Amino acid sequence: MAFRYPVLDPSLCTRCHACEIACVEARYGGGPFQADDPFVLERRRLAVREWAIEPSLDVCTHCTESPCVPVCPHLALLRFPDGRVDLREDRCTGCGKCIAACSFRAIRRVTELGIAVKCDGCKPLNREPACVAACPSGALSLVEGLPGKTTAG
Helix, strand or coil, X not given: CCCEEEEECCCCCCCCCHHHHHHHHHHHCCCCCCXXXXXXXXXXXXXXXXXXXXXXXXXCCCCCCCCHXXXXXXXXXXXXXXXXXXXXXXXXCCCCHHHHHCCCCCEEEECCCCEEEECCCCHHHCCCXXXXXXXXXXXXXXXXXXXXXXXXX
């Protein structure tokens, strides 16, 4: 089965940040949270931000030539044969090299944990991505990873 990741339709996005909140609640529990809660801002694995006049989604697109993978000195980022790029949090030391290398701003540092994190499609939770289900306007959908179609830069 191919991996899937969320994409944003900016014309449907209301900028409510429910996707970010759902991401954090699915991973860590707790809540209810607000979009500007420091816990959400620190631990979200995707982010809606303004780009020009439209919203944009900062999320891993599993780019073909993932610049984050070769710069990790601890082999915490791995590319799989299906094109998926996973971050092994148990190997991460929080050095930040992958964060600097990612042109999609998809990897973030969780200061409190001392590691980097990125969207993993809720795969370790054995569920569909929480962000997509939480989007009240239907602006988020899942696309199948198509190795060779996305490139950083």
